Amino acid sequence: MNRTRRSAFSILGVVALSLFAFTAFGQATLTLTFEEMDPHVGQAFELRIVDAASGQEIDWLSQSEIPSSRFDLEIAGIPLGASYRIDYYADVNGNGRYDAPPTDHAWRVELADLQGDLSLILLHNLDFTDIAWPPRLNGAIEDKEYASEMTDAATGMSVFWQHDGTLLYIGLEAPGTGWLSIGFEPERRMQGANIVIAAVSDGELTIEDHYGSTQTSHRADDIDHVIQAAGSEFDGRSIVEFAIPLDSGDDEDKALAPGSEVVIILAYHASSDRLTMRHTSRSTSSIALAE
DSSP, rough: OOOEEEEEEEETTTEEEOOOOOOEEEEEEEEEEEOOGGGBBBOOEEEEEEEEETTEEEEEEEOOOBSSSSSSEEEEEEETTOOOEEEEOEEEEEESSOOOTTSEEEEEEEESSSSSSSEEEEEEOOOOOOOOOOOOOOSSSOTTOEEHHHHHHHHTTEEEEEOOOSSEEEEEEEESOOEEEEOOOOSBBBOOOOOEEEETTTTTTEEEEEESSSSOEEEOOSOOOOEEEEEEEEEEEEEEEEEESOOOTTTTSOOOOTTHHHHHHEESSSSOOOOSSSSSSSEEEEOOOOO
């Protein structure tokens, strides 16, 4: 049975008019109408829909420029029964990436317990929010996409990282076309480390969350805490990007605190995608998490 309900509400200074309708397949379509965007016409625009509980990105959209004072976006396939964040910003300074307000203008809208198709009218306002825009996890690492980066001299692997206080975003690039991995906070050699290991084969990514069970071995975690991931191969090198919680609450994961120095293990295989093959090269290093 279908039902409809109308309501009017205000969130963070954004006036919204909503219409709910239950859908047949457990998914909703979100229609967003942006109004009074005159200050940002011609500026680049990006928007993300994020599961509020897990941090999982549901969808991401961008426009090279805002076309007019009023424009519409439609996002389909949003699962019902969850709460979401709508994060969006206008690239005011035109540098092609997100900068915290007031440099760029950014907003967040909270949607609690989505139960059907929803239409929102979002009026431009000055209630900006730092939405900590993350890297785009698409298997391609752009220049300055991550807040921090380093290249490990021992392995030739590059590490890119950024966090938003809840999730840690990691990009890895390694020589060769085999598997690649990073481990966090080992107690001794591999033991106790939270390890993410991945491989790209025929364009398909395999990625697993492991635990350093001994000094020289690891096994799959009882619970996989990789939120989302993507990978690619090009010019004889492999790339993987993923997000994990800073603190999953799992005994097999180490809690990583903003402002701390984190010991990492890096390893890769030059040619094999078999995650059980012994590494071609391995090293230990560290990265600093921003406050």
